[in-house]
Amino acid sequence: MLLKILVDADVVPVKQEIFRVALRYGIKVTMVANSPVIMPQEDWLKSVIVSGRFDAADDWIVENVQKDDIVVTADIPLADRCLKKAARVLDYRGRIFTENSIGNLLATRDLMTHLRNIGVNTEGPKVFGKQDRSRFLQSLDTIVQSIRNGK
Numbered sequence: 568m569l570l571k572i573l574v575d576a577d578v579v580p581v582k583q584e585i586f587r588v589a590l591r592y593g594i595k596v597t598m599v600a601n602s603p604v605i606m607p608q609e610d611w612l613k614s615v616i617v618s619g620r621f622d623a624a625d626d627w628i629v630e631n632v633q634k635d636d637i638v639v640t641a642d643i644p645l646a647d648r649c650l651k652k653a654a655r656v657l658d659y660r661g662r663i664f665t666e667n668s669i670g671n672l673l674a675t676r677d678l679m680t681h682l683r684n685i686g687v688n689t690e691g692p693k694v695f696g697k698q699d700r701s702r703f704l705q706s707l708d709t710i711v712q713s714i715r716n717g718k
């Protein structure tokens with residue numbers, strides 16, 4: 568089975584971690600973004616630049632993702648769309664999205680958006696730190712092993 572990692576790459580703090588895991592396991596990586604992404608020139612690594620509408624990168628990922636591809640994104644609606652295509656999805660902090668968790672995450676996202684729209688001051692995300700990076704590496708490795716083991 569040929570594993571692929573598709574990255575929603577406009578803002579991704581874990582590029583080096585993705586590259587390290589991909590190199591270790593021989594996985595092809597596609598970085599999808601609205602503007603060029605700085606990355607090494609490798610055969611297993613490619614960049615797709617999309618332009619135009621707001622969700623162009625998301626749409627490209629959904630159109631190209633297949634069962635058991637790994638998608639890295641912090642975008643909850645994109646995660647939902649990829650899960651519906653049987654992809655494995657995790658965010659930059661190592662949270663693995665599942666069919667069981669995505670509904671609550673979408674509802675929370677919608678509620679927070681509504682609160683911000685009516686003027687409620689909501690806190691933004693916590694600062695990204697070493698623990699997040701470590702958790703991401705562990706989660707990505709777990710997903711790769713799970714796919715390789717047919718689970």
